[in-house]
Amino acid sequence: MTDALNQIARSALERFIQRARHLLEDDIARHAEGRFGIHATDGTIENEDGLHLTPDDLAARRDIVDVLNFIRREEPDHPAAVA
Numbered sequence: 001m002t003d004a005l006n007q008i009a010r011s012a013l014e015r016f017i018q019r020a021r022h023l024l025e026d027d028i029a030r031h032a033e034g035r036f037g038i039h040a041t042d043g044t045i046e047n048e049d050g051l052h053l054t055p056d057d058l059a060a061r062r063d064i065v066d067v068l069n070f071i072r073r074e075e076p077d078h079p080a081a082v083a
Contacts, residue, residue, distance in 0.1 A: 036061040038068070 005013065029040040035057070037046030045065055053061060 032064070036064060038064065 032038040032040065036053075037048070037051050038061075039045070045068065048058065048061060051058075051061070
């Protein structure tokens with residue numbers, strides 16, 4: 001018996017990983033939008049003054065926004081930068 005995966009097992013594993021990644025990406029996008037006001041669909045970032053965040057959440061959001069602003073400087077297509 002060999003330890004290597006056969007083609008059927010590799011294909012099943014690949015599909016599983018793709019589904020898992022899609023689910024995680026969707027969950028993170030919903031969380032970012034609902035909690036932090038960051039919209040992956042159109043690249044909009046809401047003003048933080050309208051959000052009700054704890055100090056820790058506000059710090060996390062600011063870190064995320066800083067990263068997104070850096071990416072936007074590198075990627076002029078704003079929705080692609082957020083996604």
